[in-house]
Amino acid sequence: MPRLLRTALLALALAPSAGCLQYNEQCQPLIADPDTVLGYLGSDVFLDRTHTRHDNHALGQLSADALLHAEDNNSPATPTELAVVNGGALRSEGLCVTRVSIPKGPLKNGLLHEVMLFENSVVTVDLTEKQVVDMFERSVSALFPANQSIISPPGTFLQVSDGVSLRVDCARPAGQRVQELTIGRRTVSLPPSSSASIRYRVAMSGYLAQGGDGYGAIFKDAASDVSRNPVTARGETGRATDVSLSEAYMKSRYGSEDRPLVAQGRIIFQNCARPTR
Template sequence: MSPNRPRRRAHRRAVTSVFASAAALAAFAGLGQLATAGPAQARPGGHPDRTTDLQLLALNDFHGNLEPPAGSSGRVTEQEPDGSTKSVDAGGAEYLASSLRTARKGHARTLTVAAGDIVGASPLLSGLFHDEPTVEAMNKLGLDVTSVGNHEFDEGKDELLRLQRGGCHPVDGCYEPGRTFTGADYPILSANVVDEKTGRTLLPPYAVKNVKGVKVGFIGVTLEGTPDIVSAAGVKGLKFLDEAETINKYTKVLQRQGVHAIVALVHEGGYPTSSAYNYDCDAGGSGSGLSGPIVDIAQKVSPEVDTLVTAHTHNAYVCTIPDPAGRPRLVTSAASYGRLFTELDMKYDWRTHDIVRASVKGTNHVVDRTQPKAADLPRLIDHWRTLADPVANKPVGYLSGDVPRTGDNTAESPLGDLIADAQLAHARSLDSGTDLALMNPGGIRADLVYAASGGEGDGVVTYGEGFAVQPFSNTVNVKTLTGAQLLTVLRQQVSGPNAAVPKFLQISEGLTYTLDLSRSGADRVVADSVRLNGAPLDPAGTYRVAMNSFLAGGGDGFTELANGTDQLVGGDDLAALVDYLTAHSSAAAPYTPTAADRITVVR
């Protein structure tokens, strides 16, 4: 197969893209010829109106969920007029494409945008093929531009560039004879991700879309803390800059080019006061219904930016946050996994070439599974499913009931217990002296459900379902920690980077402790309550602790784990889960979920 990347295909809907600085263009070399927008018309076609309508449809955190997600990952909470809530099944690329195409009808000027994590941590149907299926699906459903997210770095910067530019995978090659992956039709923006040595952006910092004379600039950033939540190898040689400062920098660049309608695509998010996707975020006043990092970012981003499309926390919100000038500005997020999309409607002023801020309205819509499927997406999904099925459908275990995770990382879960026990068993097969295992909750990407959607039979766990739970290809590592270090690790769940939003490690059988939420800071982990197999933790003693390679590098704010010694690198973490299920379950004696009572919580 030729090593040269294929030519770019013509863009759908004849939308012109104009990319940033010469440095960014150099970094983006080989992406193909970029058409240059012609002179902006004040009122194209002599239209007498001063303003025209512009629609943006926004996605975030799709994570390769081409098929409808199973369990709680495939549902959203809807608030009813009487104040009650109900759960609605949602998601699936076939339905997402239908929803977007229906939403675009009647809109002469419409763009579809995303705020990162389109790929990464994906189910097997996409992850097995390094997310090429998801990129092809995004091409079909009409994505115009996206920012980069932290998960786009899961396989490193070179793989991210391949997803943009196309070409066969450097190890696995092309998946079919005569068929070469052609890459994303849409630009992936990384304004705040720069080469440590050159200072150049990895990918373009911004793109300008010209749709029937309306020019809109999009600036894409990911969270500055990306290196703390991905493997060190994935971001080696890269520097991640402050989100707001970067957006403000390129806002000025766009303005010098005469682009005044500006939207920030930010892979960082917030925490709404309600789990319902359609709650009134501003019921208590502007800024009252949302907390978290995106609030601070939004309050620092230039007033010249018209709206912020955000991501990362997998929450749904359409909220007003005051800009630095005190003017209300919309900040949105559409949950995750393609269950929702955000519709943003606004007016573009032909005289000022800017968005009329007061006109910006946003609504989150459910990707309803009762609607007809898009005709072309099932063909794409079936194509990749045919290639994946021999691997995906292999039975690896049996369940007596659902084994759920926690969606917010703030509790022990039956699935977390299962994974920690599996990693402990794997570690002991390598080092019989291993004492316990710890698992980061964010690494658990889906529930294991008794009645799965794949039709393989109630209670059967397939390899594909296991892959959806643990798609990162981490290794199970073992390190030596003192008792004092282990206590520090437990306290890092509720302190340091995790002080505001705790991340509770999932723990293996034999480890117990009390979490007292009436206390503050690190003291919420009660030191004298920590027990291993009933014995108090000895601060001066040493313990062999199993963990995945992400945690072993100090990921998710658990920096003390990086200080462990005598590291032993084991096998793949998914293989550990599969082996454990195979050894501890059968059709006659299925695995029974734990009570998730290893951590005692005092409120």
């Protein structure tokens, strides 16, 4: 059964009214080598929404870093400066089991493909400074302030790539929470410049680029505007996806037990509720 069909059946099976999985074929691996060890995790990785959508997350950062380097081999005129991955792209519902966490140690290929179930295409595009800041304001708009319980945070929250430092203050109203933002060696102006000439090269899933999770009002037609130089990532065998890029990046960067993957404090949370473990 093709992966997209199995994914669709899984979505139906996981719907609140659907009950238990009914077809054994849905429990077949998504890939041919599910037991291949891609690399190593330096600590337990929690998959509940309070961690994937309200905190720095190791697998979210892995995927963002992989997207950041998606065009490295294509000699782009403008290198990618930033990549983002929506927290909703990381799933706890596997084909046959819902996982609370992944234990420290080896990460198998089949498990990564279940956590990153949707096989999104990857688009790199030029965004203005205002679009970048508006993007992050939307990302953190639903974070819960300190002393509140984190209840069903939305998938709009963005994990960020290496080289990004973002400080948010959850005591401030939505739309005014981004207090500091550095992308590589560039300090982003706050409030942002309205000049269309100040641009950042950003990689993201095709789902986000096409306006998913409500980002369409911010990105508008950037993914199809030739002046924004949109590029869809390609691999050796065709279209590259977020999970195929993440798989390769995990192998290349964290394939040794001496250098495991751990979450980094790229997003600094101030006056925000924190996930409990």
